[in-house]
Amino acid sequence: MGWVRERxxxxxxxxxxxxYRDVRGNERSAGxxxxxxxxxxxxxxxxxxLSLGQVDDPKRGRQTLARYVEAEWFPNHVIEATTRENYRYxxxxxxxxxxxxxxxxxxxxxxxxxxxxxxxxxxGARPPTVREAxxxxxxxxxxALNDRVVLIHAGRGVKTPPVARKLRRIITVEQYNAIYAAxxxxxxxxxxxxxxxxxxxxxxxxxxxxRDLDPKTRVLTVSRAVVELKxxxxxxxxxxxxxxxxxxxxxxxxxxxxxxxxxxxxxxKQRKLRRDDLLFPCPAPAEAPYRRPEQLPAPETLGxxxxxxxxxxxxxxxxxxxxxxxxxxxxxxxxxxxxxxxRRAVGKDRPRRPRAVRTDGHIPNxxxxxxxxxxxxxxxxxxxxxxxxxxxxxxxxxxxxxxxDLQVVKERLGHGSIATTGKYLHALPGADQAAFEALxxxxxxxxxTGQAPPSDHRGELAEMRDLAARLHRxxxxxxxxxx
Numbered sequence: 282m283g284w285v286r287e288r289x290x291x292x293x294x295x296x297x298x299x300x301y302r303d304v305r306g307n308e309r310s311a312g313x314x315x316x317x318x319x320x321x322x323x324x325x326x327x328x329x330x331l332s333l334g335q336v337d338d339p340k341r342g343r344q345t346l347a348r349y350v351e352a353e354w355f356p357n358h359v360i361e362a363t364t365r366e367n368y369r370y371x372x373x374x375x376x377x378x379x380x381x382x383x384x385x386x387x388x389x390x391x392x393x394x395x396x397x398x399x400x401x402x403x404x405g406a407r408p409p410t411v412r413e414a415x416x417x418x419x420x421x422x423x424x425a426l427n428d429r430v431v432l433i434h435a436g437r438g439v440k441t442p443p444v445a446r447k448l449r450r451i452i453t454v455e456q457y458n459a460i461y462a463a464x465x466x467x468x469x470x471x472x473x474x475x476x477x478x479x480x481x482x483x484x485x486x487x488x489x490x491x492r493d494l495d496p497k498t499r500v501l502t503v504s505r506a507v508v509e510l511k512x513x514x515x516x517x518x519x520x521x522x523x524x525x526x527x528x529x530x531x532x533x534x535x536x537x538x539x540x541x542x543x544x545x546x547x548x549x550k551q552r553k554l555r556r557d558d559l560l561f562p563c564p565a566p567a568e569a570p571y572r573r574p575e576q577l578p579a580p581e582t583l584g585x586x587x588x589x590x591x592x593x594x595x596x597x598x599x600x601x602x603x604x605x606x607x608x609x610x611x612x613x614x615x616x617x618x619x620x621x622x623x624r625r626a627v628g629k630d631r632p633r634r635p636r637a638v639r640t641d642g643h644i645p646n647x648x649x650x651x652x653x654x655x656x657x658x659x660x661x662x663x664x665x666x667x668x669x670x671x672x673x674x675x676x677x678x679x680x681x682x683x684x685x686d687l688q689v690v691k692e693r694l695g696h697g698s699i700a701t702t703g704k705y706l707h708a709l710p711g712a713d714q715a716a717f718e719a720l721x722x723x724x725x726x727x728x729x730t731g732q733a734p735p736s737d738h739r740g741e742l743a744e745m746r747d748l749a750a751r752l753h754r755x756x757x758x759x760x761x762x763x764x
Contacts, residue, residue, distance in 0.1 A: 283324030285317055299323035341430045346388060346421070347381030349430065354421055362522050363508045368417055370512070375400055375414040376421075385425060388435045393418065397441060408442040415441050449704070451678045452671060456663050463660035469653045471548055472561045472644075473672065478541050480676030480694050483669060484508055485527055487644050491549045492556040499542040501535045503527055503695070507643050521643045529695045563644045573615045573622075583612050677705040 283301035290296045297320035299311035311327040314320040341349075350372065360368065379396045380388065393415075400406040400414065419436045426434050452460075457477060464470045476486055484506035493502050506527045510520055527533070537545075545560070554560065583597035586606040595602040598612040600620055606613075624630040640648075646669075654669055673694070680690050681702075691702040 283311070283321075283328055285320045285324070288313075299327065301327045341428075342386035342432075343384055345381060346383055346385060347377050349385055349425065350377065350381070350421060353428075354424055358420075358424070361508070361524075362510055366510055366512045367413075371414050371417045375404065375406065375410075376418055380418070385431050388422075388431065389433075390435050390437075390439050393436050393439045397439065401442065408444045412441045412444055415439075449674060450665060450667070450671075451705075452663070452667055452675050454679070456661070456667075457672075457675065459661035459663065460657050460667075463657040464653065465656075466564065466653070468548070468561060468564065469649075471544055474541060474544070475561075476669070476672045477676055478538060479535050480673045481535075482506065482528060482673065482695075483646060484524075487559070487561055488523060489560040490557055491554050491560060493560075494537075494542065494545055496542065496546055499537045499539060501537055502532065503535065504532045509643070509646060520639060521641050527695055529697055531695070533692060533695050535693055559642050561644060562642045563640045563648065573618050577615055577619060578612070580612075580616075586613075674705065677702065681706055 283299065286298040286300050288296050288298060294315075297314050297317045299314065299320040299322075301309055301311055301324045303309050309327070311323040312320075314323060344352075355368070355372070358365075379399055380392065383392060397411060397415065400411050406414070415436065419434075422431065422434050422436050425431045461470065461473060464473060472486065475481070475489075479486075479501065481489075481503065485503050488505045488507040489501075493504070494500075495502075504527070505523055505525055507521050507523045510522060548554075549560070577598060580596035580598040580602075585594040586597060586602050586608045588594055589606050593605070595606055595608070597608065597610060598616045600616055602608045603613040603617050621630060625632050649669065658667060677690055677694055680693070681687065687699060687702055687706075690705075691699050694702065696702050
């Protein structure tokens with residue numbers, strides 16, 4: 282129930298303030314009026330709008346989008362660590378620079394349309410990026426609408442540029458064998474073999490521990506996943522975060538082949554891994570870092586570099602060869618290292634910290650690609666690029682091509698929808714060969730005109746006439762005998 286409060290104006294005339302209570306029980310003003318009747322009408326309208334869920338606190342609607350995001354939405358939004366990292370980037374890069382200055386109540390659909398056009402024209406954002414930024418904006422506006430900060434959802438009905446779905450390339454068994462043969466480390470071979478036979482996601486695979494495998498039943502339990510945070514401002518400086526659930530937030534169990542289960546057990550035994558140790562830890566550096574010799578050889582004794590684009594050659598072991606050739610041999614690198622060390626000695630350059638893999642034991646995705654996967658791909662000479670996640674796609678496609686039940690493959694991969702699993706049907710190269718053969722057989726049929734095809738029945742007709750004649754003679758003979 283609202284009420285009216287009187288006050289004296291500057292001209293000593295009475296003014297009437299319309300007062301009501303919001304959903305939290307706090308007093309709110311619906312405005313100041315010259316007559317009491319107008320004030321009563323104002324607080325009645327305010328309470329009616331409040332009952333319809335249209336207004337909560339008008340002041341919250343007058344704040345800018347940037348302030349609402351930083352003060353209310355982002356700190357209190359419950360999302361995964363990696364999703365929060367991606368949201369932070371999209372907010373700082375696209376959403377807040379374009380729309381952050383607008384007040385929440387002023388944000389309309391045409392503002393969102395202009396912003397989407399600006400992302401493509403000014404920022405050069407591609408359609409997938411525009412769609413991701415729009416997803417973040419929609420999440421903000423949905424929360425604001427539910428909290429009654431705004432009256433409309435400005436992003437609802439606003440379309441983004443279409444995103445073409447690319448063809449999924451699945452490697453064959455022969456191509457996988459070529460990659461596997463190019464791997465140099467036994468642990469990495471077992472990791473890749475486990476991924477192709479289980480279809481685990483990278484975070485699930487690198488978080489496996491010996492206790493997850495039951496050696497008697499050969500059943501692997503997937504109950505955790507690790508995510509790698511890449512932003513510099515990650516919380517508490519933690520790079521790897523272990524979640525007590527996989528991506529689909531549901532534990533699942535996978536049966537392993539006897540060969541793979543035996544290989545994992547042998548791996549655990551040889552490396553003396555305990556139950557809670559990582560099954561595939563990040564390998565330690567195999568060799569000591571290279572150290573530059575104190576005395577470098579004279580450049581005149583090292584020969585000349587290959588001709589550059591201008592056809593010029595330079596002596597190895599010089600700064601000019603490193604920059605202008607450009608040559609990256611050991612002698613040229615040592616010359617640059619000696620030059621930089623001399624500058625640091627007199628305080629002209631800051632010393633650079635040695636590079637090292639920062640990990641708590643988990644294998645960084647980028648390290649695996651650079652040190653293990655990409656060299657193996659190059660040696661296999663497939664002619665196209667395959668990501669480690671492509672082994673998960675191959676696992677699903679191979680199972681379905683071999684006749685596995687679609688529902689079984691869905692549960693094995695941990696898909697939330699069977700439609701996702703269905704995308705792997707007929708994904709292998711040559712899977713549509715049966716369709717080609719059926720089309721070929723259809724086109725090879727003889728042409729028809731709607732009538733029965735002509736055929737030669739003359740032999741059959743002659744046999745029937747002969748049989749009829751013999752029957753007629755037999756009847757005549759029987760008739761004469763009876764008379």
